[in-house]
Amino acid sequence: MSGAGSLIVEGLSVAYGDALALDHVSLSVRAGEVTTLIGTNGAGKTTLIRAIAGLLPIRHGQIVYDGQEITGRPSHRICDLGLGQVAEGRQVFPSLSVRENLLMGAVIPRARSLANATYAAMLELFPRLRERLTQAAGTLSGGEQQMLAIARCLMGQPRLILFDEPSLGLSPAMASEVFRIIRRLKDQGMTIILVEQNVAASLALADQAYVLETGRITLSGTGQTLLRDPRVREAYLGL
Amino acid sequence: MSLSLYAGTLSSGILTGLVYGLAAMGLSVIFGVVRLVNFAHGEMMVLGMFAAVVLAAAWGIDPLLSALPVAALLFVAGYGLQRGLLNRFIDRPDHQQFILLLGIAMILVNGLMMVFGPDARSTNVPYGFDAFFVGGITLDKTRVYAAGGALIVAAALYAFFRFSRTGIAIRACADNQLGAAVVGLDVKGLYAITFGIGSAVVGIAGCLLSLVIDVRPQLAADYTLLSFIIVIVGGLGSMGGALLGGVLIGVSEALAGVLIDPSRKQMVSYGLLILVLLVRPQGLLGKRG
Numbered sequence: 310m311s312g313a314g315s316l317i318v319e320g321l322s323v324a325y326g327d328a329l330a331l332d333h334v335s336l337s338v339r340a341g342e343v344t345t346l347i348g349t350n351g352a353g354k355t356t357l358i359r360a361i362a363g364l365l366p367i368r369h370g371q372i373v374y375d376g377q378e379i380t381g382r383p384s385h386r387i388c389d390l391g392l393g394q395v396a397e398g399r400q401v402f403p404s405l406s407v408r409e410n411l412l413m414g415a416v417i418p419r420a421r422s423l424a425n426a427t428y429a430a431m432l433e434l435f436p437r438l439r440e441r442l443t444q445a446a447g448t449l450s451g452g453e454q455q456m457l458a459i460a461r462c463l464m465g466q467p468r469l470i471l472f473d474e475p476s477l478g479l480s481p482a483m484a485s486e487v488f489r490i491i492r493r494l495k496d497q498g499m500t501i502i503l504v505e506q507n508v509a510a511s512l513a514l515a516d517q518a519y520v521l522e523t524g525r526i527t528l529s530g531t532g533q534t535l536l537r538d539p540r541v542r543e544a545y546l547g548l
Numbered sequence: 549m550s551l552s553l554y555a556g557t558l559s560s561g562i563l564t565g566l567v568y569g570l571a572a573m574g575l576s577v578i579f580g581v582v583r584l585v586n587f588a589h590g591e592m593m594v595l596g597m598f599a600a601v602v603l604a605a606a607w608g609i610d611p612l613l614s615a616l617p618v619a620a621l622l623f624v625a626g627y628g629l630q631r632g633l634l635n636r637f638i639d640r641p642d643h644q645q646f647i648l649l650l651g652i653a654m655i656l657v658n659g660l661m662m663v664f665g666p667d668a669r670s671t672n673v674p675y676g677f678d679a680f681f682v683g684g685i686t687l688d689k690t691r692v693y694a695a696g697g698a699l700i701v702a703a704a705l706y707a708f709f710r711f712s713r714t715g716i717a718i719r720a721c722a723d724n725q726l727g728a729a730v731v732g733l734d735v736k737g738l739y740a741i742t743f744g745i746g747s748a749v750v751g752i753a754g755c756l757l758s759l760v761i762d763v764r765p766q767l768a769a770d771y772t773l774l775s776f777i778i779v780i781v782g783g784l785g786s787m788g789g790a791l792l793g794g795v796l797i798g799v800s801e802a803l804a805g806v807l808i809d810p811s812r813k814q815m816v817s818y819g820l821l822i823l824v825l826l827v828r829p830q831g832l833l834g835k836r837g
Contacts, residue, residue: 385729
C-alpha cells in the first residue's frame, strides 16, 4: 500500500441543532501514521469521525484529504477517495450473508475491479469468516462481526481508515486480536485514525495523539508523550 | 351451488390475487427500503392501467406487451419523484410525508379524470372472452395470462434483490442505513432506484389487471387501500408474504362475490385484515419487529 492518505482538519465545527459538538477542532494526520483520539463519552470523538467521513453537515472549517478539500462532499464520494471507516458498533448488514457484506465493501468504483482478489485475501486473513460465508452477519459473535467490519472496510481499498471504538464490547482475546490487526495495517503503511476507550493500548500504538474534551482539542503530542503526561495518566489511565 | 363453481371461483380468485400481490410487492419494497408509505400507490397502478388502455386503443398493443414500456415510464417517474422531491422529505416528520404523497395521489387521479373522464374503459383484447378448460374448471385466458405475468415479474424481482449488485446494495440500505453510508453506498440514489422499481412493479400490475377489469380513475384509492391490506396481511417487508396476502385477498373477494354480494367483497378483505392483526400482528410471513 502506498504512503498517501494524509488528512488535515482545520477549525472544524459541527453542531446538532444549537448544541456545538465540535468547536474549531484542528488536527493533522500524517500519511502512514496512527493518530489516536482520546476523550470521555460525549467529548465529540464519534462526531469528528463522522464529520470527516462526510456523514454529518459541517458548520465551519475545512477538511483536506490527500491534498484535496473534501469538506461538504457526499459520503460515498469521500469513501471513493480511499477514506474508509470501521464504524462504532460495527454496522454490519445483519440480514445479509457474510459474503454479501464483504461484496458491499467493494461497491465503490475504486474497489470494484479488485474485488475478487481482495475477497480472496480477506478470507486468507480472516479464516473465521471463510467458515461462515453463507451465514447472516447478524448471527455472528461480536468479535466475528468486528472482523467482518474490518474486512469489509479493506474491500474498499482504503488508504486511510477511521477506526471508531473497534475493541468496544469484545472479549480481551478478541480486543488484542483487533489491536494486532491495526498494528499490522500500520506496518503495511496504512494511515489510521483510532478512537478507543482502551487508552493505554491505543496510545501505545499511536504516533500522534489528541485529547478531545467537550468538543475542543485540549492536548496533543506523540503517543509516548501523552502516555507519560500526568494529566492523561490521571484522567484517562486512572494512575 | 355446485362444486365446480366453487373451484372456478377459487381459481379465478387465486389468479387475480397474484396480480394484487404483485402490486402490493411494489408497496412493500418501497416501504421496506425507503420507509415511506406510498399513499399514491393505487394512483400509480391506475396510471399503468390507463397507459395500457391508450396503447391498446391507439395501436392495438396487448397489455402484456405494454407492461414493458409502462414499467420503463413508471420507473423514470418514480425515480425522478424520489430524487427531486421525496428525498427532501425523508428526514421530516411522518405526517408531512403522508400529506405530500396524498397530494401527489390527488394530482394523479384528478389529472386522469380530466384527460379520460370518469367512464369505465377496457383494453378489449381479442382473447377477452376465451377460456382454458382444465378438469371441469373454466379459467379466463385474460386472468391466466395476467397471473402468469405477475409471477414472472415477481420472480425477476426476487432474483434482482438476491443476486444483482444493485439489489444487494438496496437490501443493505434497508438493513442498516448507517452501515450503507459507511461502505460508500449512495443511500439517497438507491432510494430513488427503489422507488422507481416499486413504481414500475405497480405499473406492470396495473397493465396486467387491465386485462380483467374495466378501468376508471376512481379505482385508485381502492387499490391503494387494497395494497396496504395485502402488505399487512402478508407481512411487512416480505416479498413472499405480499404474494400470499394477494392470493388470500383475491380468493376471499371472489368467494364473497359469489356467497354474499359482489358489492360487499371489500368487507371480507377488511375482516381478514382485522383477523390477522389480532392473531398474528406481524403478518403471515412477517418477522416480529
